[in-house]
Amino acid sequence: MSSTAPRRALFAAVIFTGSFLLFLVQPLVARQALPLLGGAPNVWNSAMVVFQTLLLGGYAYAHALSRLPLRRQAAIHLGLLALAALTLPIALPDLPPAARGWEALWVPALFALAVGPAFLLVSAQASLMQRWFVAAPDAGNPYPLYAASNLGSFAGLLAYPLWLEPTTSLSAQSRVWMLGYLALIALVAVVALARWNAPAAAPVEAAEPREPLARSRVLLWLALAAVPSGLVLSTTTLLTTDIMAMPLLWVIPLGLYLLSFPVAFSGTGDWARILGKAALVLLLAVGGLAMSGRANANPAVALAMVGLLFVLAVALHARLYAARPEPARLTLFYLVVAAGGALGGIFTALLAPLLFDWVYEHAILLVAAALLLPQHRLLPGTARLWASGPRRAWLAAALLALAAGLAWRLSGTSLADGGDELLMLVLAIELVGIVLLGVRWAYVGVLALLMLGFGGDRTLEISARGDRSRSYFGVYTVEEDARGELRRLAHGTTTHGQQWLDPARRREPTSYYGRSSGIGLALAAAAPDARVGVVGLGAGTLACYRKGHQAWTFFEIDPEVLRYSRDGHFTFVADCAPDARIVIGDARLRLADEPAGRFDLLALDAFSSDAIPMHLLTAEAFATYGRALAPEGLLLVHISNRYIDLAPVVAAQARAGGWHGRARLDERDHSRGLTTSLWIALSRDPGRVRQLEAAGGAAWTELPPSAGQAWTDENASILPLIRW
Secondary structure (H helix, E strand, O other), X not given: OOOOOOOHHHHHHHHHHHHHHHHHHHHHHHHHHHHHHOOOOHHHHHHHHHHHHHHHHHHHHHHHHOOOOHHHHHHHHHHHHHHHHHHOOOOOOOOOOOOOOOHHHHHHHHHHHHHHHHHHHHHOHHHHHHHHHHOOOOOOOOOOHHHHHHHHHHHHHHHHHHHHHHHOOHHHHHHHHXXXXXXXXXXXXXHHHHHOOOOOOOOHHHHOOOOOOOHHHHHHHHHHHHXXXXXXXXXXHHHHHHOOOOHHHHHHHHHHHHHHHHHHOOOOOHHHHHHHHHHHHHHHHOHHHOOOHHHHXXXXXXXXXXXXXXXXHHHHHHHHHHOOOOXXXXXXXXXXXXXXXXXXXXXXXXXXXXXXXXXXXXXXHHHHHHHHOOOXXXXXXXXXXXXXXXHHHHHHHHHHHHHHHHHHHHHOOOHHHHHHHHHHHHHHHHHHHHHOOOOHHHHHHHHHHHHHHHHHHHHHHHHHHOOEEEEOOXXXXXXXXXXXXXXXXXXXXXXXXXXXXXXXXXXXXXXXXXXXXXXXXXXXXXXXXOEEEEEOOOOOHHHHHOOOOOEEEEEEOOHHHHHHHHOOOOOHHHHHOOOOEEEEOOHHHHHHOOOOOOEEEEEEOOOXXXXXXXXXXXXXXXXXXXHHEEEEEEEEEEOOOOOEOOHHHHHHHHHHHOOEEEEEEEOOEXXXXXXXXXXXXXXXXXXXXXXXXXXXXXXXXXXXXXXXXXXXXXXXXXXXXXOO
C-alpha cells in the first residue's frame, strides 16, 4: 500500500463516530419536543422525516463536494463543521404554537431549526469519507465501510435509551453531544491531514465512468431504499401508539433497520441469502396480519412485525447492494438511497395520515416489499411448474383462485368459533403462496388475500361506513359490541369510553369510570358547587357525574375527539353537561394559563391508546396541577396500562411534592359495561384523602413504593417500570 493510501481503520473510526452522533441526537431532540405536542406518538415520525430530509441534503452536499480537489473539499468541510458548532449546544427554538391541524409540518420545522446545520454536515460523513477513501488507487472496495456507518448508528440509538437518557438530564445530554461533535471535527481534521499531500494528479473526476446510467436502475435503487424506510415508520406507529411514546420503542425498529445494512452490505452475502428466503415465508405468515387491527395489540404480533421489518430490510437492502454501481458513482448511489429513504418517510409520516383513516400505509408497504423481493423457490421440484408458456399463467391463476376461496372462508371464521379451522385455513393459503414463488404477481395476490381474510375486510368496511377518523394524535374508531348494546370509541386498540345504546341507560357511566371506580367515588363525593376539571375528553363519560351547579372544564388536545361528542356519536356531554367549557390544546400548557386555585377536583386521563404522555407525569407537570387546584383540592390520576406500571412514578411525585394519596383498583364487570381501572387520588390536604377513603371503603390502598427519583422534564426513564 502506498504512503498516500488511506488507512481503512482510520476512516472506519471517523464514519462510526459521525453515525453514532447522528443517531444519538435523533431521540434526544424528539424527547425535547414531546412536552410541546402532548407526547404524541407521531412526534417520532415527524422527527424522522426531518432527519431523512437532512440526510438527503447531507448526501447531496457530499456528492457536490466530491467533485472538487481533495484539499478544497477538506477545507470547505472543516470550515462548515466549525461554523455549525456555533449553533450548539442543541436547544429547541421558541416558535409560536402549532396551528390546529398543522402539527405534522410544525414539528419538522421545529427540529430543522434546532439541529439542522450540524445534522446535515454530520450526515455527509459516511458518503464523503468513503469517497475520500476510494480516491487512492489501491484503497480497495469502499462499500464495506458502510457497515461501520450503520453499526455506529445502531450503537448511537442503543446508547440513548440505555445510557444517556436514564443517567443525564436533557441539558447535559445536549452538552455531551456537543463534545462528541467537537471530537468529530478533530477526527476529520486528522483524516484531512493524512490526505493533504496526496498527488494532485489524481483528482476524483478522473475516475468518472463513461457509460450512461440506466434510469430503470436508478428507480430500482429509489424503490429498494424507500420501502424499508417507510416500513420503519409504519412499524414504529404500531408500537408507540399501543405501548408508549418513548425513545426505547422508537429506536427498536430504526435500530434493526440500520442493522440490516451491515448484513446486506457485508460483501459475503451468506446471511442476506438466508434471510432473503425467510422473508418470503415470513411476509405471508406475519404480513397477513397487517390489516387486522386488534391483532396488533398482541405483544407477540408486535414483536413479529418488528422481526419481519428486519428480515425484509435485509432482503431488500441485499438486492440494493447487488445493484450498486462502480465506486466512481458512490456518492450518487448514496444520494439516491437517501432520496428513497426520504420518500418513504414522507409517504408514511406526512401523506398517509392525510390520505388514510387507518394505518393502511403499513399494508401497502408490505405489498410493495412483496413486489420487490427476489423470488426464491423454496419447494424442490416446483421450478418445472413455472416453465414459460400458457400453462404457467393458467396454473398460477388456478392457485390464486384457490387462495381466494380459502381467504373468503377465513374471513367468516373467528378464533372463538373455530381456532383449529382458522389455523388450517391460514396454513393452506400460505402453502399456496409458497408454491406460487416464481410468479410474482400471483404471490403478491396471495399476500393481499391473506390480509383481507385476516380482518382486512372488516377494517375496510369500517372505513367505508365512515366510523373511523385519523388525526396527528391517532386513529379513532366507533364500533358496537357483538350484541349491539354498547357503542365504544377506540383509540388504536384501547377503549376510550363506551355508551349504552338503550336510552334508559345511556347516561350511566361505563368503562373505566364506573360508580365504584376511584374517579366515580371522588365525583360522587364532590360538592354541588364544585369546580371540576378533566384532562382528556374521550367519549365524555365523566360528564354524567355533573350535579347541582358544578362548573366543568374539559381539556382535550385533539379536536377530532371533540367531534364525536358534538356530532351525536356519544351524548354524555350533550345530555349531562351541555354548558361545559371545552379547551382545545395540550392540558399542561392550558392549565398553566388558568388562574391559581381554579379547580376543586382535577381528573387526569390523557391517554393515546396505551401510550402515556410522559410530560404529564413529571415534577413540573404536578407543580402545574397543584397550582391549578384549590388548597384542599383533589387530583385523580388514571394509570391503567397494559405494559407500564405507572403507580411508582405517581408515588414518587407524591413523595417529592408533599401530596397524600391512595390507590383504587376497580375490577371488570361486563354486565355494567365496566372495564378494569386503576386510579390514584392525591391531595395536599390529608383530611381530603381520608374523607374520600371513608366513602370508598377498604378498596382504597396505600400507594406502592416510589420509583426512586421523581421524573422531571430533564430526566425521565420508564425502563424500570416496564412489565416485561
